[in-house]
Amino acid sequence: MHKRPYVRCPHLSQTMFICVLFSFAAIIMKVAVIGAGASGLTAIKCCLDEGLEPTCFERSDDIGGVWRFTEHVENGRASIYESLVSNTSKEMMCYSDFPMPDTFPNFLNHTKMMDYYRMYAETFNLLKYIQFKTLVCNIRKHPSFQSTGQWEVTIDKDGKQQTSTFNFVMICTGHYSDPYYPLDSFPSIQQFQGQYFHSRDFKRSDGYKGKKVLIIGTGSSACDIAVELSRTAAQVFLSTRKGTWVTSRTSDKGYPWDACLFTRFQEWFKNKLPSSIVLWWTEKKINMWFQHANYGLQPTKSSQFRELVYNDELLSRITCGSVLVKSAVTEITATSVEFDDETTEKDIDVVIFATGYIYNFPYFDEPIIKADNSINLYRNIFPASLKKPTLGFIGLIRPLGPFMSVAEVQARWVTRVFKGLCNFPPQEAIMKDIAKKKENFIKRFGKPQQSNSLTMEYIEYLDELTSDIGAKPNILSFLLSDPALGWMLYFGPCTPAQYRLTGPGKWRHARNHIMTTWDRIVKPTRTRVVKKVEKSIAITFLLSAVCALTLLLAALMYQC
Numbered sequence: 001m002h003k004r005p006y007v008r009c010p011h012l013s014q015t016m017f018i019c020v021l022f023s024f025a026a027i028i029m030k031v032a033v034i035g036a037g038a039s040g041l042t043a044i045k046c047c048l049d050e051g052l053e054p055t056c057f058e059r060s061d062d063i064g065g066v067w068r069f070t071e072h073v074e075n076g077r078a079s080i081y082e083s084l085v086s087n088t089s090k091e092m093m094c095y096s097d098f099p100m101p102d103t104f105p106n107f108l109n110h111t112k113m114m115d116y117y118r119m120y121a122e123t124f125n126l127l128k129y130i131q132f133k134t135l136v137c138n139i140r141k142h143p144s145f146q147s148t149g150q151w152e153v154t155i156d157k158d159g160k161q162q163t164s165t166f167n168f169v170m171i172c173t174g175h176y177s178d179p180y181y182p183l184d185s186f187p188s189i190q191q192f193q194g195q196y197f198h199s200r201d202f203k204r205s206d207g208y209k210g211k212k213v214l215i216i217g218t219g220s221s222a223c224d225i226a227v228e229l230s231r232t233a234a235q236v237f238l239s240t241r242k243g244t245w246v247t248s249r250t251s252d253k254g255y256p257w258d259a260c261l262f263t264r265f266q267e268w269f270k271n272k273l274p275s276s277i278v279l280w281w282t283e284k285k286i287n288m289w290f291q292h293a294n295y296g297l298q299p300t301k302s303s304q305f306r307e308l309v310y311n312d313e314l315l316s317r318i319t320c321g322s323v324l325v326k327s328a329v330t331e332i333t334a335t336s337v338e339f340d341d342e343t344t345e346k347d348i349d350v351v352i353f354a355t356g357y358i359y360n361f362p363y364f365d366e367p368i369i370k371a372d373n374s375i376n377l378y379r380n381i382f383p384a385s386l387k388k389p390t391l392g393f394i395g396l397i398r399p400l401g402p403f404m405s406v407a408e409v410q411a412r413w414v415t416r417v418f419k420g421l422c423n424f425p426p427q428e429a430i431m432k433d434i435a436k437k438k439e440n441f442i443k444r445f446g447k448p449q450q451s452n453s454l455t456m457e458y459i460e461y462l463d464e465l466t467s468d469i470g471a472k473p474n475i476l477s478f479l480l481s482d483p484a485l486g487w488m489l490y491f492g493p494c495t496p497a498q499y500r501l502t503g504p505g506k507w508r509h510a511r512n513h514i515m516t517t518w519d520r521i522v523k524p525t526r527t528r529v530v531k532k533v534e535k536s537i538a539i540t541f542l543l544s545a546v547c548a549l550t551l552l553l554a555a556l557m558y559q560c
Contacts (some may be wrong), residue, residue: 030395032166037065039395040172046411078176089256094403096496111240140365149388178360211349222354230322241328261494303444401458448539470503
């Protein structure tokens with residue numbers, strides 16, 4: 001049947017523009033999904049949920065992205081070490097309508113994580129939409145972009161290139177494939193007689209027995225590698241410029257840290273208190289495990305909590321002398337390393353640069369990244385420079401909390417923006433929103449760097465996106481209609497299932513999943529039956545909630 005050509009009215013909003021596109025029922029809206037990792041898999045599912053037609057391009061031969069362990073580093077792919085364990089717990093990071101098995105440990109290694117991805121992909125029949133061993137060579141605007149918003153995607157499969165047109169594009173490749181390797185800062189390293197490489201190339205501790213190893217950086221990877229090498233190497237040195245906050249994966253009474261920290265009550269309380277008090281309390285809480293200054297880890301600007309390191313073993317390795325914390329490196333010579341406190345460590349055999357990664361998207365014709373390595377993204381998803389919201393980044397964000405659940409909500413929101421079901425503001429409003437959030441970021445974290453420029457608060461960000469979707473739970477309404485659930489929503493862990501209770505994408509098992517959260521948390525660790533338990537989880541939770549409610553009422557009365 002002949003289709004009428006679409007001519008855009010110059011005054012038509014971006015949201016209306018997409019709505020008009022969808023008014024042609026015969027048109028199949030095609031979406032290119034780049035990458036089949038954690039973000040790509042949920043992007044495919046969200047496309048299917050909204051009636052879009054996804055085609056996923058994955059350069060490797062399997063799903064899993066950064067969590068797929070390989071013995072050798074593959075060009076253009078993220079690479080992990082064999083001992084990697086998740087920093088966020090299963091109940092907080094799972095996809096909102098697909099909980100992990102209750103027998104899974106609370107923190108997963110790469111094998112368990114891949115098991116979960118395979119279950120997710122098979123359950124929702126996602127694999128048939130993925131083209132493996134397919135390299136995306138180029139993504140450029142279609143000649144008709146100004147009127148259609150379409151994109152041309154060129155791929156290379158088996159040495160043959162092919163270009164296809166898509167209505168929308170979802171970039172789901174993350175930012176862990178291109179290492180930041182600051183060799184220019186150490187020109188004398190060319191004289192170094194030992195071995196040096198980026199942490200991306202580290203796999204396991206084999207081959208380091210009896211060696212002296214220097215690790216530059218104190219992020220999560222640096223600390224993990226330091227702990228692992230400390231059991232075989234003669235000595236491990238951990239060099240840091242600014243210090244870092246280190247805490248455990250478990251919090252009060254051994255429960256996962258994120259299940260205890262990310263509650264709506266704590267979010268409300270944090271927002272009501274002056275930031276100076278919140279920062280003081282956070283520092284005090286972290287130092288309750290150990291005084292960071294006594295271990296050389298105290299950050300130079302202790303008031304800024306850009307990113308915590310979750311490591312349960314680093315403290316003990318420093319305590320027994322296997323790991324020594326050093327200040328910033330100033331020079332690397334043939335066999336020794338000099339630090340800015342004028343100390344020198346001699347006979348160094350290996351230098352590992354755990355210095356992070358850079359954003360790199362080589363397939364774009366037009367640069368998405370600015371010269372100063374900053375990225376202007378509306379809601380940390382849509383490039384502000386684009387006139388039409390038809391290309392978005394899923395999972396590029398660095399949330400202060402679980403990653404996968406954030407990527408899923410991003411994909412849910414983006415697919416509804418694609419369909420015109422969520423309002424999209426004009427360019428002027430977008431730039432104002434970005435400027436305001438950058439200002440708030442500086443107040444909270446200091447001047448942004450590329451490594452943390454997309455850092456966001458967990459609950460605040462999810463609530464913002466799900467409010468647009470219509471999936472944010474109304475706590476007061478649930479407190480009145482279902483008090484037990486409402487209580488859990490406010491005082492319990494803010495699990496992803498909270499965003500499946502209502503609105504588009506509602507999941508009928510969401511309530512049960514929320515109400516049994518604590519049971520699933522303790523199941524994998526209660527492998528021995530104990531007849532006498534000091535306090536049940538329910539009683540502990542109830543007492544904590546009563547105390548919290550008392551504080552809440554006191555605060556409300558004070559405001560009145």
